[in-house]
Amino acid sequence: MANVAVILAGCGVYDGAEINEAVLTLLSLEQQGASYQCFAPDREQLHVINHLTGEVVEGVTRNVLVEAARIARGNIKPLTELNVTDYDALVVPGGFGAAKNLCDFAVEGAQMSVQEDFLAVARGFHQADKPIGLICIAPVMAAAICGAGTECTIGNDADTAAAIAAMGGVHLDCPVTEARVDAAKKMVTTPAYMLAGQVSEAYAGIADCVKEVLALA
Template identity: 40%
Template sequence: MNIGVLLSGCGVGDGSQIEEVILTYLALDKYGVDYICFAQDKSQYHTFNHLNEKVEESENRNILKESARIGRGRIKTLDDISIDELDGLVLPGGVGVFKNLSNYILEKENFVVDKDVDKLIKDMYLSKKPIAAMCGATVLIAKSLGNETKQLELCTSNNAHRKILEMNNVTVKEVNSREAYVDIQNRIVTTPAFLGTQNLYEIKIGIDRMVREFIELIG
């Protein structure tokens, strides 16, 4: 079993939410599942200073290089990944999903998913390979797959992103961060993570459950 983990940089403000990524690795290791991380080799939308919470206008960073900080030495470019080598796909959250993997940060409800990321999600879905997503990454799943199936079910917490999910034909399930929701028909598992709480232990439980259900879908 080999799982792909799609990263969008390093740091919640302009890339992947690091805690969600590490907890995903922890759960995959717990269940004895191999994984490979990958990211796009291109400039990120902008660089966010996580100390003063301001954009660094003069600094330009690469998504792949930033993702490699949390890639555990096993990272590839998205272009080098074939879905034939993957049994499933995991998408951690972080604002990078809105800035780098899509243009949601600019276009809001009129946003589009990056074409290569959109193709990856659709190809995994059409190949009947399970997908897991957490936090804001569920919005990408909604946009890519909302018109691929008549009944897509994804979860959130505190009604976060509910409007945009429902606009993309999603039946929204409200759960807490200790839980994960399984859309059995579409082979998709989601958990709210930081959408529901700032308590890292509760998020750990939810991501662990997401990964466990995800692995069961693979079989």
């Protein structure tokens, strides 16, 4: 049985992990016979968004790990406790948290930097020749993790694809129900809510992503 590390970037599509993507990832792992452990960075998230209005909530701070614990039902550990040798693969659901709390793509675009603690862990999996699955917007970090020429997808958004190319990645168009695999880099990506209009569409692509990650493991 493969044992998979899942990194969550908070709780909520606009400022954390996309909840449907996170739950569908865990469901897919379980359905396909893998075990998993959730992790999250123990630090303040970029900002707090009112998910009803879409507006920034001024004067309020939230912790990424504490918020992610909502999704994991409390069964979650700080990212600093993630030991690559204990796991066979890494999967990162999307949501703006991936682009705000794991990196700053949401602010800096192609000039982004990836959080050092997350980057060290992700590169650790790559250097250990273990597969990585990135979902939704998270694939913007693919080249930073696995190097120039890494193939990935966020679906078909032209601006985001251009940013990926500017950062050294190779973008592949992909329908919502599928994943794309860079077998050489052991990188698997799927668009999920970059394209999904329904939960079932996101589920199809995420399940395919998980299947390919486990096959590489």
